[in-house]
Amino acid sequence: MGGLDHLGFILDTVFHLSAGIPRTLVLAAVSLAIGFVLAVGVAVALLASNPAARKLAAGYVYVFRSSPLLVQIFLIYYGSGQFRGALEVLGLWHFFREAWFCAILALTLNTGAYTSVLIAGGLRSVPWGQIEAAQAVGMSRYRVFASIAFPQALRHALPAYSNEVVLMIKATALASTITLLEITGLAKQLSAETYRPFEVFAAAGIIYIALNGVVAGGFGLVERALQRR
Amino acid sequence: MRMELGVLAWGDGGWGDELARGAMVTIAIASAAYLVGSVLGVLLAAMKLSGSVALRWLATAYTTTLRGMPEMLVIYIVFFGGGALATWIAANILGIRGHVDLPSFAVGVVCIALSVAAYACEVIRGAVLAVPRGQIEAAQAVGMTSLQRNRLVVAPQAFRLALPGMTNVWQFTVKDTALVSIIGVTEVMRSASIGSNATKQPFTFYLAALVIFIVIAYLSQRLFTRLQKSADRGVRWGA
Numbered sequence: 166m167g168g169l170d171h172l173g174f175i176l177d178t179v180f181h182l183s184a185g186i187p188r189t190l191v192l193a194a195v196s197l198a199i200g201f202v203l204a205v206g207v208a209v210a211l212l213a214s215n216p217a218a219r220k221l222a223a224g225y226v227y228v229f230r231s232s233p234l235l236v237q238i239f240l241i242y243y244g245s246g247q248f249r250g251a252l253e254v255l256g257l258w259h260f261f262r263e264a265w266f267c268a269i270l271a272l273t274l275n276t277g278a279y280t281s282v283l284i285a286g287g288l289r290s291v292p293w294g295q296i297e298a299a300q301a302v303g304m305s306r307y308r309v310f311a312s313i314a315f316p317q318a319l320r321h322a323l324p325a326y327s328n329e330v331v332l333m334i335k336a337t338a339l340a341s342t343i344t345l346l347e348i349t350g351l352a353k354q355l356s357a358e359t360y361r362p363f364e365v366f367a368a369a370g371i372i373y374i375a376l377n378g379v380v381a382g383g384f385g386l387v388e389r390a391l392q393r394r
Numbered sequence: 395m396r397m398e399l400g401v402l403a404w405g406d407g408g409w410g411d412e413l414a415r416g417a418m419v420t421i422a423i424a425s426a427a428y429l430v431g432s433v434l435g436v437l438l439a440a441m442k443l444s445g446s447v448a449l450r451w452l453a454t455a456y457t458t459t460l461r462g463m464p465e466m467l468v469i470y471i472v473f474f475g476g477g478a479l480a481t482w483i484a485a486n487i488l489g490i491r492g493h494v495d496l497p498s499f500a501v502g503v504v505c506i507a508l509s510v511a512a513y514a515c516e517v518i519r520g521a522v523l524a525v526p527r528g529q530i531e532a533a534q535a536v537g538m539t540s541l542q543r544n545r546l547v548v549a550p551q552a553f554r555l556a557l558p559g560m561t562n563v564w565q566f567t568v569k570d571t572a573l574v575s576i577i578g579v580t581e582v583m584r585s586a587s588i589g590s591n592a593t594k595q596p597f598t599f600y601l602a603a604l605v606i607f608i609v610i611a612y613l614s615q616r617l618f619t620r621l622q623k624s625a626d627r628g629v630r631w632g633a
Contacts, residue, residue, distance in 0.1 A: 231565070231611035232604045233572035236583060240604060243590065244597035247397070331462075338464035342576065349466060356474065363475030366467050374462035 171364060178368035181355060185348035186372065192337040192347060196272035197330060203273065204280035208318075209310075211285045222281070229278035235339055237275060242267035242343045268340040276333050283325045287318030320391055327384030331377045338373075348372055401593045402602055409589040409599070416585030417606050419499075423581060424568045426503045431510025431567070432560070438515035443522060453515065460512035466573055469505040473577045476501065502574030510567050517559030521552040554625040561618040568610055582606050 210222035229237065245252060245261035252258040260266045291314045299309045341350035352369040356362040404410040441453035460468065473496060480494040525548050533543040575583035582603050590599035 228604070228608060231569075232607040233569040233583070235572045235575070236586075236600055236604050236607060239583075239587075240597065240600040244600050247595055247597035335462075335464040338466045341466075349464065352467075353470075356470075361478075363471060363478055366471045366475065370459070370463040370467050370471065373464060373467070374459060377462045 174361065175364050175368045175371075178352075178355065178365050179371055182348050182351050182365075182369055182372055185346060185351040186376070188345065188347040189334065189337050189376070192268060192272060192340055192345070193330070193334045196269050196276055196337075197333055199269075200273045200276035201280055203277035204284055205315075207277060207281035208284035208288060211281060212288055226278045226281055229275055230282075234271065234275050234336055235342065238268060238271040238339055238343060241271050264340070264343045264345050268337075268343060268345055272333065272336060272340075275336070276329065279329055279332075280326065283322040283329065284318055286325075287320075287322035288314055290321045291317045323384065323388055323391070327381060327388075330380050330384070334376055334380065335373065397598050398595065399598070401589065401595055401598060409585070409593070412585050412589060413582065413599075413602055413606065416580060416582040417610070419579065420568070420571050420581040420583075420606075421610065423499070423502055423506065423571045423574060423579065424564075427506035427510055427571070428564055428567045430503065430507035431563075432514050434507065434511035435514025435518050438511055439518040439522060442515065442519050457512040457515055460509050465505070465509050465570055466576065468509055469502070469573055469577060472505045472508070473498070473501050498574070498577045498579050502571070502577060502579045506567060506570050506574065509570065510563060513563050513566070514560065517556050517563060518552065520559065521556035522548060524555045525551045554629070557618070557622050557625055561615070561622075564614060564618065565611055568614070569607065572607070 207222045207225065210218040211226070213219055213222075241261070242264060245258075245267070249258055252261055295313055295317075296309060299313045304313070337347060338349040340347055341353060344350070346354065348369050352365050356365040359365065401408055402410045402413070438453045438456060441449040444450060477494060477496050480496060481492075484490040484492070484494050529547055529551065530543060533547045538546070571581055572583040575581060575587065578584070580588070586599040586603040590596040593599070
C-alpha cells in the first residue's frame with residue numbers, strides 16, 4: 166500500500182461519509198434549538214426568588230452536567246423499554262421506540278442544562294442599575310427581561326455558547342451507539358466493510374474538524390459584528 | 395412496568411458488587427488518564443509558550459485536532475487503527491500471522507489521556523500567562539536561571555491558578571471514561587449493560603450508573619474544593 170493509495174481512499178471515504186453530514190447537523194440543530202428555549206426557562210428559574218423553582222432547576226442542571234451523555238442516551242433509549250406497557254397506555258411508546266426521538270431528547274436535555282448555566286451567568290452580569298432604571302421608567306417585568314436583560318445576557322454568553330455548539334456537534338457522534346447512521350454511524354459501517362478502520366475514522370474526524378471550524382468561524386464573525394456596534 | 399431494586403443487591407443474587415467493581419475501574423481509568431493527560435498538557439503548554447514557531451504550530455495542530463473531533467472517534471482510531479498497525483507490524487516485521495488485539499484498558503487510558511491533554515494544555519497555558527509579569531522580572535533581577543524561575547516562581551503560582559480549570563478537566567475526564575465501554579472495558583457503563591441484558595431491567599441499571607457518576611462527581615468536587623483551599627492559604631485576596 167503506497168501513501169497515495171491511502172490518501173485516495175481517505176478522500177473517497179470523506180465523500181462517502183459526507184452523506185451523514187445532514188443527519189449530524191439535524192441532530193445538533195434540533196437539539197440546540199429546543200435546548201436553548203429550555204435553557205432560557207431554566208436560567209430564569211435558577212435566578213428566581215421562589216426557592217422551589219431554584220432547587221428544581223439546580224437539581225436538573227446538576228444531574229445532567231455531572232453524568233455522561235452516553236448514560237443519558239442509554240437510560241432514555243434502552244431504559245424506556247422497561248416501562249413499555251405504561252408508555253403504550255400513555256401513547257408515548259411510539260416516540261420512545263424511535264432512536265431519533267431518544268437521541269434528540271437526550272441531546273436536548275443535556276445542552277439545556279449546560280446552556281442554562283451560561284445564560285444565567287449572562288443575566289447575572291447585567292448591571293443592577295439598568296434593571297432599576299428600566300423599572301423606574303415603568304417597564305413591565307416582561308419588558309425589562311426581554312428588552313434590557315436578555316439581549317445583554319446573550320451577548321455576554323455568546324463566546325461560551327459557540328463552544329457549546331462545537332461540543333454538541335461532537336456529541337451527536339454518540340447517537341451512532343443507538344443505531345443512527347450519522348457520520349460516525351456510517352464510518353462504523355464502512356470500517357466493518359473495508360477493514361480499514363484507521364483511514365475511515367480519520368476521514369470522519371476530518372469532517373467533524375471541518376464542520377467545527379466553520380461553526381467557530383461563523384460565531385467569530387457574529388461576535389466581531391456585535392462588538393462594532 | 396416495575397423496578398425491582400433487588401437486582402442491585404450485593405453478592406451472587408444481585409449486581410451491586412459488579413457495579414461497584416465497575417465504579418472502581420472507572421475511577422482507575424479516569425485517574426490514570428488525568429495524570430498522563432496533565433503531564434502531556436504541561437508539555438503542550440510549554441510548546442505553545444515556547445519561542446519556536448514549529449513547536450507552537452505542532453501543539454496548536456494537536457489541540458485543534460483533538461478538540462475538533464468526537465472523543466469516540468479518537469477511541470476508534472487508536473483502538474482499531476492501532477490494532478491494524480500492530481497486526482501489520484506482527485505480520486511484516488515479526489512474521490507472526492493473525493490478528494493482534496490491543497489491551498483495551500491501556501488503550502482506553504491512552505485515548506482519554508489524549509483528549510484530556512488537549513483541554514489541560516489550554517488551562518495550564520492560561521494559568522502560566524496569568525502569573526504576574528513583575529514576578530518573572532523580579533526572578534530575573536535576582537539572577538535566577540530560567541529553570542529556577544519556572545520551578546520556584548512560575549510553577550507554584552500557575553498550579554494554584556490552574557486548579558479551577560483542572561477541576562473541570564477532571565469532571566469531564568470522569569464522564570469521558572463511559573466511552574471506553576465501547577471497546578469492551580468493564581467500567582460502570584459496561585457493567586450496567588451486562589446487568590441490564592441479563593435481567594431485562596435496563597432502566598434500573600442505567601439509572602444506577604447515572605447515580606454512580608453523580609456520586610463520583612460530587613465527592614471529587616469536594617476533594618478539589620479542599621485542594622483549592624489549601625492552595626489558596628497565604629494568598630491575600632485583592633492584593
